[in-house]
Amino acid sequence: MYRYDEHDHALVQDRVAQFRRQVERRMAGEITEEQFRPLRLMNGLYLQLHAYMLRVAIPYGTLDSRQMRKLAYIGRRYDKGYGHFTTRQNLQYNWPKLEETPDILAELAEVEMHAIQTSGNCIRNVTSDQYAGAAKGEIEDPRIWCEIARQWSTLHPEFSFLPRKFKIAITGCEKDRAAVKVHDIGMIMKRDEAGEVGFEVIVGGGLGRTPFIGKTIREFLPKEHFLSYLEAILRVYNQLGRRDNKYKARIKVTLHETGVEEFTRLVEEEWAEIKDSTLKLPKEEVDRIAAHFSSPPFRVLGEEARVAEARCAEDAGFAAWRRHNIAEHKASGYGIANISLKPVGEPPGDATSDQMDLMADLADEFSFGELRVTHTQNIVLPHVELDRLPELYDKLAEAGLASPNIGLLSDIICCPGLDYCALANARSIPIATQLAERYTQERQEEVGELQIKISGCINACGHHHVGHIGILGVDRRGEEHYQIQIGGSASEDAALGKILGRGFSADQVVDVVDKIIDTYLELREDGEEFIDTFRRLGNDPFKERVYGTD
């Protein structure tokens, strides 16, 4: 993975010193909270319902064991012994003290991390496929380009006061695990007819109050133009994006109101002016960054994994974990191991400092010291020998980290909801917990792949629009109330879910989901997953079951 050079180090250290001075001015009363607000927001520091919240960037979700240990340490030393992994592959601390935040940033800088641009109307942490560099069939490791984008976007002089926040996601695989079509810019690496590698460029996706699936504005962008094309899009957006209404300020609305054709024309016109500028990347620099992402020294192994297979035969628990949590690896004899942060009864994405330390140790022992954070709020050990999976499983199980539910219905994306968030209208974590408790492992396996996503308000942090089943908490005359939609997807077949009908109270919602699942089980044809059945039959059969035929 990428290691800072002296310049990267110097920037982050300067940034820490700068923020320390700003906090001192605030503590001394030299600036008001109103004046301090834009400054702290440039460093990921929010004021939440109960306390400050600090959001730490985990660039494109990749971190090493040393960084994970530092996150654990910070959780223990400056917070309440835990952290929360987010859908943006970042980590949040919910209880830092204002006066200690510069120290936290200094600790992070020691391990090449920061909180720059984790909030504010700027280009946020670039996200990617959690299996990057490990996935089979990948065109190229997208993290090379994420890192190039990270540097380019860091303290960008022109794009730090955009109409609204701006999120970029890049994937190198056809199978989309980074939800690129629901980002402000999504990029998919592909080859053109001549075999050259470049990007399909998708613009204007997003969730929130006004969800849109992104539109392709360029089928193929040669790699060398990566930065100039990004700069062209941002420059058009910075000038054209609405400033009069924050709910209409995201690029998805700009694209919608301008029209895809006209917007594309403006971008191409701007790009023509700057494509051969100094933004054109010299091969030397791309190679320098790419070298950081070369594969670790895999052992030469056969396809067969006798030890793991033998354990599967005698241990149904391990077999389930092997089946659901291990993904195919590009190297023979290796697998990608997912650690579920969705044990029944816990807030999705939370990890204690002890768990983080353990995951760091396991990364060293089993995965060349590498870890990933997924946008579904789980952790990945990207390079594990298949025959060492039983060992890994035992250690995870001992720490309560071996839930075999990746991709199953209890692997829920869920926002903090009314329990923690000032914006929320309804609680979301208790709904996730009730759902997870309702279904046994056997029942979940029978249902198969099913993504449930829950948001506590229309800002859609829980991505309910793109859940196979999406649940949205709303306020109805002071009561928590939930709307249900079905048929969404955040993958390469991205789609927005359709609202089923009138909403439900908190004590009805789990029964309603149960009815939807029953309907699917009755109607599915051989091998059909939930989303396939929905696409074949539409909303009607589910509606009839839930509301009756009246």
Next chain:
Amino acid sequence: MALIERREGGAAAIDDRFERVEDEVALPASGGVIVSLARFEAEREALLAREGDVGVWLASNEPPKALADVLDRLAVVACDFPAFSDGRAFSYARLLRERYDYKGEIRAIGDVLLEQIPFMVRSGFNTFEIDDPTALDEFRAVCDEVRVVYQPTGDGQTTALQRRLGQHRAP
């Protein structure tokens, strides 16, 4: 109100040699003036013919393209920040410097937040109207807070990439 000019290695408070003339107010007989884009477009020939330098004030929804053909006759372009969060003028300044090759003064006016100054300098602004007349020291301090830059812009600062490649620009 102080007017601060960014200079090599620092900054200085300077006298404002321009008068901002509102649309309905008569122009002074001589001396530098700054007028709105609408007024400039309506009275362009008269403004350019009069004694004294002329500058144009761009609102945040007025891109500099409208001035592209007359920039070499303007002594200053003032870009307004109606709120610190309205960052359109960062693009305008870069376009003025890098697209239209404008060499004159680019002035930041309106809600200019001290901590934004480094971004403004990098984008091409070289003078700043700041409410707090004691802000000069703070101004100098914030300009030097972060010494590394990644993005190539028209200000000519050596980027991290240029250092990596051993391409230091001549000062």
